[in-house]
Amino acid sequence: MRNLLVIILLSLSIITISCRKELKYSDSPSKSISLSTDTISFDTVFTAIGSSTRVLMVYNNNSDNLKINSIRLEGGSNSPYSINVDGQSGTVFSDKEIYAKDSLYVFVKVTINPNDVDNPFFVEDRLIFNTNGNESVVHLTAYGQNANYIIGNQTMYKIIGDHKYAFANCYKITDAEHLDIHWTAEKPYVIYNTAVIDSCGTLTIEPGTHVYFHNGAGLWAWSEGQLIVNGTAEEPVVFQGDRLEHYYDDQPGQWDRIWLMEARAGHGHIIDHAIIKNGFIGLQFEIVEKPNMDYSTVTNTIIENHTGWGIYARCYNIWMGNAVIDNCGQSCVALNWGGEYSITHCTIANYWTGSTRKAPALFFNNYFSSNGEYYSIPFTCDIVNSIIYGSKDDEFNTDFHSASDTTYKFKNSLIRSFRPHNDENLYEACVFNKAPKFKNSSEFNFHIDTLSAAIGIGNPCYTTGLLQFDLDGVDRGGIPDAGAYQYVTHE
DSSP: OHHHHHHHHHHHHHHHHHHHHHOOBOOOTTOOOEESOSEEEEEEEETTTOOOOEEEEEEOOSSSBEEEEEEEETTGGGOSEEEEETTEEESEEEEEEEOTTOEEEEEEEEOOOOOSOOSOEEEEEEEEEEETTEEEEEEEEEEEEOOEEEEOOEEEEEEETTEEEEEEEEEEEEEOTTOEEEEOSSSOEEEESEEEEOTTOEEEEOTTOEEEEOTTOEEEEOTTOEEEEEOOSSSOEEEEESOOSGGGTTOSOSSOEEEEOOOOTTOOOEEESEEEESSSEEEEEEOSSSOOOSOEEEEEEEEEEESSEEEEEEEEEEEEEEEEEEEESSOSEEEEEEEEEEEESOEEEEOOOSSOOOSOSEEEEOEEEETTEEEEOOEEEEEESOEEEESSSOOEEEEOOTTSOEEEEEESOEEOOOSOOOOTTTEESOEESOOOOEEEGGGTEEEEOTTOTTTTOSOGGGOOGGGGBOTTSOBOTTSOOSSSSOOOOOO
16 A cells, blocks of 8 residues: 555656646747836835835746846945745846736835935836847936934833833934024925923924825823924925835825923924924823913815824914815814813815714813713813815714813814704804815815815905915905915815
């Protein structure tokens, strides 16, 4: 029986070897491969980081097996590009088999080494295939960009009783106590982990600066630290993820948040002409160690497409004007644990489609609970000449505890809500449940269009100073519209 088994196994081996010997590959010049593309382009790539991987398909549409005699990067080992063929990395490959009517995957990536060039620069190479004397070429192109890298590599500890706990992992202090640091637009800033503004330090970000966050990264102003964002209409400051391929243009959740703790007197946080997009939380304002001693301002700013909240505040003091906060997985604006807030000429619009959304676009809360006990905090908020709208039937809600002073009032605003709105102490000259007619909410265009219910309902008494002009710089005149944008007639 054992001898019979050996004979069978030997026979199968001989058959297999015979089949392999019978495989033939055509060397006719009339037989060649085809490629899925002749050009692979990468968007701007930060130096020393690398890009995402592109896939190139190689097809043998012939009825004969082929051998690709060579696959090579023209730049060889000096090329900024790297390729992977059938699970093997290299710059040159020989005699790659591709069976009749079959295909082959080639993966391409680019990494650009740092140099002294501040502006984007162009790098290219060619990927060359030779099959039976036929040459096929794929052009590889990419723009590289040098950057300032901030890489968190420290751990902050907090002592509770006899134990020491890691409170913040992998952070880097961008400016120490009492220092004023400026970030400029000469090179973008790329943050890994968490960049921290220390107590009594100030980080000022100049017009046109781009701040990019790696996956999970954020910017954190510690207690009494200060963030000043000095963008302009022509050169806003942009905060976003560090993946610059077109696919990531509107992908939320690419980074964590900008977290701003309590301000010291005379040093409130200032956010002006900023674009904050595609993270988890756009701006989080929160007291942690001591009372907040100054108002923070958010003006002429767009905060959009976050998996959590656009603005998330706890017991804070904020003045907002000419801001668009839109399309978030939770509330666009959530004001919790009391505080003092003013919202004027803002568009708060939530048409989130990334998941099932239960939270309204705008939410108020005046208490927190701990160990079964409720602690209420005074809450005040004025909402003037604004739009609160979205895809839900009710885009405004509250959760109040009766033990603290709580007042809020909407004036001359367009609101989507089926809450009772006949109380003149809460609602003055407001319009309910009539369409704002946004130009294109799915493409984040919240300008109002013809027949918008927001046209002309604003109160000019509140359209003064900085708010005389809308987010685009358009003069609101004597009959302002609700929201961050004034309707413009196109003749």
